């Protein structure tokens with residue numbers, strides 16, 4: 409499976425192929441294709457890519473407040489005084505913040521867990537940014553916690569776990585509604601989604 | 613080119629892994645073929661007909677097409693989503709422990725219908741009594757049985773004498789109970805009280821749905837659990853990853869009440 413299968417590749421090239429192969433979803437064939445693509449790139453473009461990788465590794469830090477990736481801590485969302493400081497939305501990872509920001513319907517703050525409880529992969533609550541969350545919530549400011557983990561078994565388990573850890577606090581804890589996807593047909597919708605959609609039905 | 617060979621089966625999803633932009637690589641335990649790893653193309657897209665059908669601990673009817681490396685899911689229909697189980701954190705932890713052990717003990721292209729039935733029964737039992745640990749103990753003992761590793765509970769594994777009522781010992785690696793007189797050198801001996809032996813025999817001969825609500829004190833529950841999990845661990849011979857979350861959830865629940 410390794411690039412050792414291409415004996416003719418120059419050492420610097422096989423090193424690149426090997427590094428590319430470590431990326432998610434990249435197999436040996438795709439790694440080779442990408443490597444040859446990169447070699448044919450104009451020098452400026454290739455160095456710009458290398459620079460971007462170096463810069464991101466040197467500059468990106470976690471926001472001390474929300475744990476999102478940022479160049480400066482606190483991040484632009486946490487330091488924006490126009491945002492609602494009473495509501496914190498918990499998400500699994502930074503891409504979820506981008507997805508929710510695109511909807512423009514949430515004006516509160518975020519908290520990024522950097523993962524989800526995944527017992528089969530040996531990932532437990534202690535590996536998530538939960539201590540940081542509890543610390544934020546111990547101040548009086550936050551009134552509502554919106555749990556926006558994915559609607560997967562692991563996302564739901566993480567939501568249940570957080571709710572249980574915060575049982576007894578005066579915080580209002582909400583959860584994104586589960587239901588039919590836009591464009592989804594009842595016929596092909598799984599039983600669990602359908603029953604959750606039914607429970608969450610709304611008056612027209 | 614000949615059309616891909618298709619087949620129907622019933623299965624429970626043990627785990628899933630995202631692949632590429634929108635695909636899922638799923639590990640299924642099927643009634644017909646044992647463990648099967650299959651590709652569900654596009655199953656992570658919200659408009660996919662397969663969306664939501666492959667969450668772990670979901671029982672599905674499937675039609676699969678044989679591929680060169682991996683079989684592909686053509687169609688899927690949920691038989692049981694175990695919605696109640698998935699609404700309880702402790703039950704999820706138990707269900708995932710069951711899934712991990714089936715993944716470990718089940719083998720590919722080696723159908724084992726009793727194992728398939730056991731998983732489904734165990735998930736239903738956990739769902740029916742999420743607070744009880746008995747469904748897990750039942751599952752562990754019967755997992756050993758359907759895997760051909762049933763521990764001996766009636767005779768000494770060394771001298772073959774029928775066990776008399778009293779205290780005995782248990783050896784995971786020699787395959788069951790030992791009388792107090794036998795002392796083989798390579799046995800990893802554990803104490804086996806008469807109470808624990810009786811519970812093991814009861815678990816062995818009672819169908820899961822008919823298990824009485826046993827009230828076990830903490831010492832008995834601990835001995836039973838330790839004995840079964842060391843035996844499972846001995847045969848599996850690798851770390852059971854879901855164990856730490858199971859213990860964690862248990863611990864938190866225990867301190868709450």
Ligand SMILES: [Zn+2]
Nearest residue numbers: 471474483486
């Ligand atoms: Zn921030």
Ligand SMILES: [Zn+2]
Nearest residue numbers: 768771791794
């Ligand atoms: Zn003996």
